[in-house]
Amino acid sequence: MDERLKLSQKALESLDKSAILVSGDKPNLMTIGWGSIGIMWRKPVITIPVRFSRYSHELMEAGTECTVCFPKPGQMGKAISLCGTKSGRDVDKIKELKLTMEASKSVSVPHIADSGIVFECRILYRTDLAERGFVDREILEGVYPERNFHTLYFAEILEAYEK
Numbered sequence: 001m002d003e004r005l006k007l008s009q010k011a012l013e014s015l016d017k018s019a020i021l022v023s024g025d026k027p028n029l030m031t032i033g034w035g036s037i038g039i040m041w042r043k044p045v046i047t048i049p050v051r052f053s054r055y056s057h058e059l060m061e062a063g064t065e066c067t068v069c070f071p072k073p074g075q076m077g078k079a080i081s082l083c084g085t086k087s088g089r090d091v092d093k094i095k096e097l098k099l100t101m102e103a104s105k106s107v108s109v110p111h112i113a114d115s116g117i118v119f120e121c122r123i124l125y126r127t128d129l130a131e132r133g134f135v136d137r138e139i140l141e142g143v144y145p146e147r148n149f150h151t152l153y154f155a156e157i158l159e160a161y162e163k
Contacts, residue, residue, distance in 0.1 A: 004044045004160040008037045011070045011117045011160075018080045020112065021048060022067045024059025027101060027110055029093045031084035032068070037157075044157040046119060049150040052128075055088040060153055064123050065107040068155075072116035079112075106158045117162050121155035128152075 011019070019032045036047045046068060050057045060066065071080065079097050086093060094101060101110040107120045129149040134140040 002044065004157045007117050007119075007160040007162060008044055008046075008157065010162075011037060011068075011119065018071070018084070020069045020071070020076070020079060020083055020115075021050075021056060022069060022101075022109055022111055023056050024063045024066070024109070026059065027094060028056055028059050028088035029079070029083040029097075029099075029112075030054060030056035030088075031080050033084070040154060041124065043124070044160075045124065045154050046121060046157055048153040048155060050153065051148050051150050053148050057151060059088075060123070060126075060151070063109070065109045066121050066123065066153075066155060067104055067107065067109050067111040068119040068121060069112045069115035070117040070119075072114075075114070075116070076112075104159070105161075113163075115163055117160065119155075119157045120159035122158055123153050123155045125154040126151050127154075 021030045021032050032048060035049055038045060050060055079099065082097060083093055100113040102113040104111050104120045107122065111118045128151050131140065131147060
């Protein structure tokens with residue numbers, strides 16, 4: 001089995017415990033609490049949801065690459081919390097958290113040096129969620145009461161490695 005797929009399974013198991021996305025030409029961190037990993041277009045793909053209102057959304061829209069960093073078990077709790085509550089518009093989260101960034105192998109976006117699993121990704125497709133698409137009204141009202149939807153980014157996992 002392709003190493004990207006092996007590590008995808010391991011990463012998927014920890015996705016509900018959060019991952020950190022590093023995006024754009026100006027590296028910015030954002031906590032990801034949900035998403036999916038699978039095969040699309042005969043490629044290993046991670047689907048990354050980013051709310052329209054987030055600074056990371058601006059960066060993802062402007063770029064074509066990103067990295068997704070999955071923390072080692074029991075680590076980076078402070079980073080996950082800060083990155084899920086502070087905006088990169090107002091805070092340099094990398095500096096505040098004293099994280100070391102490292103050059104990636106296949107993309108221009110760096111990754112967090114102390115990550116557990118790293119995905120280096122190229123965005124293949126993006127689509128915006130909209131109210132008219134929700135059949136399950138409970139999700140619509142529970143997750144989007146203010147209609148601050150997500151763009152879903154489908155990103156090919158070019159490299160996957162465990163540190």
